[in-house]
Amino acid sequence: MEAALYRRSLLLVGLLSIAACKKQTAETAPPAPRPIGASAVAEFCGMNLLEHAGPKAQIFVRDRPDPYWFATVRDAIAFTRLPEMPADITVMWVSDMARSHQWEQPDAWVDASRAVFVIGSRRRSGMETAEAVPFSDPAAARMFAESDGGQVVRLSQIPSSYIFPEGSQS
Secondary structure (H helix, E strand, O other), rough: OOHHHHHHHHHHHHHHHHHHHHHHHHHOOOOOOOOOOOOOEEEEOOOOOHHHOOOOOEEEEOOOOOEEEEHHHHHHHHHHHHHOOOEEEEEEEEEOOOOOOOOOOOEEEEEEHEEEEEEEEOOOOOOOOOEEEEEOHEEEEEEHHHHHHHHHEEHHHHHHHOOOOOOOOO
């Protein structure tokens, strides 16, 4: 009888541990990317993202349910590098141009920390500025760079001088 009670107690402790682990994983997983809709207004320019062609971005910060939206990926990267912006970023989603079906309104997302970017290409952002074009697939990024120019880099390799062309940030 005591052995059966002991086994049940161990089983209960094991099940509770598994449940706690699943809850912790769910709480620490970053929010999923949101679809772009009428409420997706760019943080810096105040315009709806649907009005701009090219790659977009959304940034989630801790304790804020809605993302900050960006009409360009370069603006989103600037947000992460400006000292006055929230630093408790949980995830930055960027348009995945390797899986998106069109330049005008990209329809796929990739975590920026896992993406590669083409900088210095001939393609312009929806704001008619230089863009950091994101890809989940490095081969697709290389093909894009071969046809449209530019250099393939990781997020951490994008120079501040590319993000802040006037040299306002270091």
